[in-house]
Amino acid sequence: MPIPTKPLKTALLAAVAATTGLAAIATTPVSAHHHNSANQSPNIVQTAQSTGVHETLVAAVVAADLAGTLSNPGPFTVFAPTDTAFAKLPDGTVATLLRPENKGQLTNVLVYHAVSGSVTSSDLVNLINRHGGEATIETLAGVELTARLSGDTIVITDAAGRATAVTTADVNTSNGIIHVTDGVFLPG
Template structure:
């Protein structure tokens, strides 16, 4: 009887293993180009990119993310804390700056600016402390300040709102953050 209990599971394992080895299945699904940013999911909490894409005030930021090829990177699991300048924030830059930055020959500069807006980690609003320093993706620091009323600034840029994303937090800001000159 003991031998039956030992032999029967072994036979089942061997049969399952043989069946898997014999099956010749073909996949007809085309590979998904573009990474996770192409996955449509209308029921889950949106990621930081979907929040920007669905926003009426972040069209310039989305165009910059596309020009720098950062849509997929920020669609990944994260977590990320993104300081997202509004269209009005970009409009405060000198005339022609945005048009110049999105040119292919300026991709590296644009990437550096965008990386200065991203921290790898999830900094929730209640965790922000006055004078807090974050080391951004481009390896430069930003300083967060919080006054007695709970108003937050990032390097002087006012935080207009905070949105929780599936892969982090989005802090909507009124000014484009420019990394320090490394001369």
């Protein structure tokens, strides 16, 4: 059973439309020095900025103009590839995606890493067990990922059959959850 994505998909599609000139939405500038109340944890973007291992992901989110959207209340679940994961891509892939003329393609790759709602590792394991060893997850890109267990590790397989492990699960943020991955999902 796919996890529903409609509320966030609408927001991200609005952001995509804005980048193509079809609509306008307000975005919040990304800054490493956001002021949160003492009781509020950082949002997804702020958390990714602070890890030291998601610089490529943050640069891509900024280049795709998705930082404001991913700073909104959500909730969102983001499978966040590390810099090492991006470095595993063929030479030139990241640089090509970051070019302004490839913004649409970059946006598609990024929304392929996001799911509407807060989906914990326990939720994923329960779905996997309930569905006979694997569960599909509908991403905001409208493409499904497949989750399985390999021992105690959640492994996510993209549409092209590339398997990626969740290396750190359940990083809670003010607007959702981050699961750190050792690979990048590429649609198709």
